[in-house]
Amino acid sequence: MIEYILGVDGGGSGTRIRLARPDGQELSQGQSGPSGLAHGVERAWSAVAHAASLAFRTAGLPQPPLQQIAIGLGLAGVHNKLWAASFLEHNPGYAQVALESDALTTLLGAHGGNPGAIVAIGTGSVGEVLHADGSRHEVGGWGFPSGDEAGGAWIGMRAVNHAQQVVDGRVSGNAFASAIVDACGGQRDAMQAWLAGATQTTYAQLARLVLEHGPSNPTALAILTEAGRQVALIAGALDPQASLPVALCGGLAAPLSPYLPADLLQRVVPAQGDSAAGGLRLILRHMHQQKDSAPC
16 A cells, blocks of 8 residues: 655756655655766666655654655656666666656646646756647757756856866956866866766756856856757747746756846746656656556
C-alpha cells in the first residue's frame, strides 16, 4: 500500500523534492545535489534518495520502505531515451515511478495542470506548452553546450569567452572580465585547468557574476540582453498566437526579467507551483491511470 508520494525536480544544479500523502496533502521538502541524467543514472538516484531522506526528516517521519512510496520525477536529460530507460531500470524499489522531462513537470506545476506555456531558465533552458485540447510540445531543451540558450551554463560560457579574450589582449580589460578570471583560477594556466574540468554546473555558477556586472559592463549587459531575446524566441515558438499565459520558472527567471522584451513581460503570470509540485501532479495522475486500468 502506498503511504507517501514524492514529487521531484531534478536538474543540473540540484534536486528538490516535495513529500506528500496520497491525497495530495504536502508535508515537507528536501534538497540535494544534481540529478540531471547527464550526471549519470547512479548519481541521479543517489541525489533523489538523499533529498527524500531529508524531506522525511524535516517532516519528523521515519522513512518507510520504498515499496510504500510512489514517485513522480521531472528530470533534465529524459529526452535521451537510453538514459531514461536506464534510470527506470535502476529503480531502487519504489512502488510506482512516473518519469517525464523537468519541462513537463514545471508546466504542470506552473499552471495547475491547465493550458499555458512555461519557459524554464536554470542551469539550462526549455519551453513547454499545454494546449486546451490536451496536446503539448516542447521548444529548446537541446542540452548544453549546443543548446539551452539563456540558461546559466550558456551565460557562463559566454562570460568565459570574454575573459579569454581579455587575457589574450584581444579586447580591453575590465572589472567584469577580472571577476570571471578570478572565478576560473586567476591566470591562464589555472583557467586552462578549470576549463578542462568544467561542466554545465560550473559554467552556470558564473551567471551570478554576469548579473552582478550587467548594469555596469556593456559585455555583461549584451549577454543578458541576448538571453532575454532567446527567452522571447522560445515563448514565441511555443505559442505563436500569444493566446496563452506564460510562466517563467527556474532560478534565473526573476533575475533575467529586466532583460526580457516588453511584449513578453505583458503575458507573464506568476507560477502557481514549481516543478516538484508538478512531479506530485504527475505521480497522482499516473496512480489514477493505473487504478483505472486495473482489472476488476
